[in-house]
Amino acid sequence: LKLGIMASGSGSNFDAIAQAIADEQLKAQIQVLIYNNPSAKAAIRADHRGVESVLLNHRDYISREAFDSEIVQTLKQYDVDWLIMAGWMRLVTPILIDAFTDRIINIHPSLLPSFKGINAVQQALASGVKITGCTAHLVCLEVDSGPILIQAAVPVLVDDTLETLHARIQIQEHRILPQAIALAAARVH
Ligand code: GRF
Numbered sequence: 001l002k003l004g005i006m007a008s009g010s011g012s013n014f015d016a017i018a019q020a021i022a023d024e025q026l027k028a029q030i031q032v033l034i035y036n037n038p039s040a041k042a043a044i045r046a047d048h049r050g051v052e053s054v055l056l057n058h059r060d061y062i063s064r065e066a067f068d069s070e071i072v073q074t075l076k077q078y079d080v081d082w083l084i085m086a087g088w089m090r091l092v093t094p095i096l097i098d099a100f101t102d103r104i105i106n107i108h109p110s111l112l113p114s115f116k117g118i119n120a121v122q123q124a125l126a127s128g129v130k131i132t133g134c135t136a137h138l139v140c141l142e143v144d145s146g147p148i149l150i151q152a153a154v155p156v157l158v159d160d161t162l163e164t165l166h167a168r169i170q171i172q173e174h175r176i177l178p179q180a181i182a183l184a185a186a187r188v189h
Contacts, residue, residue, distance in 0.1 A: 001026075006084070006085050009037070013173055131156065133151055
């Protein structure tokens with residue numbers, strides 16, 4: 001599997017994928033990391049892992065479509081066949097979806113279909129649910145809505161803050177995202 005990873009933030013999910021590959025739990029290679037935020041720590045993690053990274057700053061493009069076209073071109077240059085959104089905080093367009101039909105995986109910090117969109121962990125806390133979690137799913141145009149690959153449940157504790165709950169969810173994200181990549185790839189021939 002030739003993976004392209006897209007990240008906007010800390011990149012802990014990027015790292016979890018790289019670690020699963022290093023541990024030979026996932027037979028894949030990371031061709032490139034694309035990040036959109038100059039200060040994304042994901043880029044530093046890529047350096048440490050010896051993975052090439054490319055900064056594509058959405059602020060430099062006149063439209064989401066123009067931005068996505070550049071992303072697709074870059075992914076093709078790096079010979080990517082599966083695309084992983086590991087904390088990619090931009091809405092995507094058909095230009096990206098159609099270039100990698102059924103080959104884009106996202107990780108989201110809730111048990112979908114509950115708490116779509118941004119601030120999913122905050123939404124869960126505010127709603128008073130006692131169990132939340134994370135979902136690895138195939139990406140379609142509608143945000144946080146594609147077919148579910150794997151989910152993990154996480155209890156909400158009485159004294160949880162946004163930070164403590166998100167940290168507990170991320171432990172599960174790091175476990176299920178590499179598994180979901182293997183699962184999705186095994187289904188497609
Ligand atoms: C994760 O919680 C993921 O579910 C969400 O964004 C966060 C990214 O975390 N989509 P990281 O950058 O991988 O640490």
